[in-house]
Amino acid sequence: MTCDILAIGAHPDDVELGCGGTIVKLISEGKKIGIIDLTEGELGTRGTRDTRAAEAKNAAEIMGISVRENLKLKDGFLNNSEEYQLKIVEKIRKYRPEIILANAIDDRHPDHAKAAKLISDACFLSGLRKIETYDEGALQEVWRPKHVFHYIQWKHIVPDFVIDITGFLDQKIEACMAYKTQFYDPNSDEPVTPIATKDFLESLTYRAQDLGRLSGVTYAEGFTTEKLLAFKNFDGIIC
Template sequence: MKCDILAIGAHPDDVELGCGGTIIKFISEGKKIGVIDLTEGELGTRGTAETRAVEATDAAKILGISVRENLKLKDGFLNNSEEYQLKIVEKIRKYKPEIVLANAIDDRHPDHAKAAKLISDACFLSGLKKIETFDNNELQEVWRPKHIFHYIQWKNIEPDFVIDITGFLNKKIEACLAYKTQFYNPESNEPITPIATKDFLESLTYRAQDLGRLSGVEYAEGFTTEKLIAIKNFEGIVCN
């Protein structure tokens, strides 16, 4: 199945937090979107790999995505190795996305920046004919996405552009809260982590609101791009 967009995250919940609103919006416009989680998040302070898997399935239903897979790479030990690159290449060639959304280029969790580079390199390698990969014992066709965009996570990275997610923020937050073990719950007895606080939960709204304020919309999500983007005309640009 071909996807228009493939969103890839180091951990289950990265995609929901970083670009969940964008995914929901584009699906509402008829786009086919898949999600690839690189690890099971097994080193997380709260929850387990098993609970994260259930939560990821629940979140996928809320997002409305066409497919979700987990590569089960080692949480906390992502590296830009040939083995890991080829695992991602196989998925890029399987789903043939025009656009790949990847982790932030710099962030609090070291896996995020490592994943950003790993995914970017895999996207390039996926277009090389002399690299052979197989799906169900069949040789895969080469495929290189047209664009790689990096969503913004913990750190306040200045975006190169934003996507207007007005009307979709509440559903994004619902998808994030499907990860019941990970985020703020005053009744939970699990240890408090930086993302399990009330302030972090509220930041999903005020950060989207601030990007919206700066760009002339109600709510927005920010992205960085690896290459200069050309636009055909000024239609579709929201002006303050």
């Protein structure tokens, strides 16, 4: 099975928070999208490996994801090593996406920026013929995605472009809230974390609303790009 787009996140819930609206919109347009979680989020203050896995499965069902895998790399200690690069190369070659959506290039959690670079380098290496990888014993064909776009997470980063997610924000928030252990719940006895506050939950709406205001739509998600984008014409520009 191949995917049009592969969204990769350091932790379960990174993808939902960063680009969940874009994903559900593209799925509604017929795109096949997969998610690769690099770690199980096992160092998170709230929840466990098992709860995070169950929550990720529920979120994928809410969004309509075609496939979701977890590489079970070490949470909190991501590094741009050959071992980790090759694990991602194997998935890129397996699913052969045209576009990769990756973690923010700079962020509060150190794993996010590390993942951004790790994923970017793996995308390049995936196109090198002398690097051999295997899937169920079969030699994989090389594959290099055409684009790597980075979604925006905790920190404010000026996007290179935005995607209009008007009409899809509610579904994004529903997918995020599938992570019941992670986000705001006034009845929870777990420790309060920066993402488990009412303010953070509300920020999912007002940040999308602000990017929409700046771009002339109701709600939007922002991305940065690793290379200059070329447009065939102006037909895709909304405002």
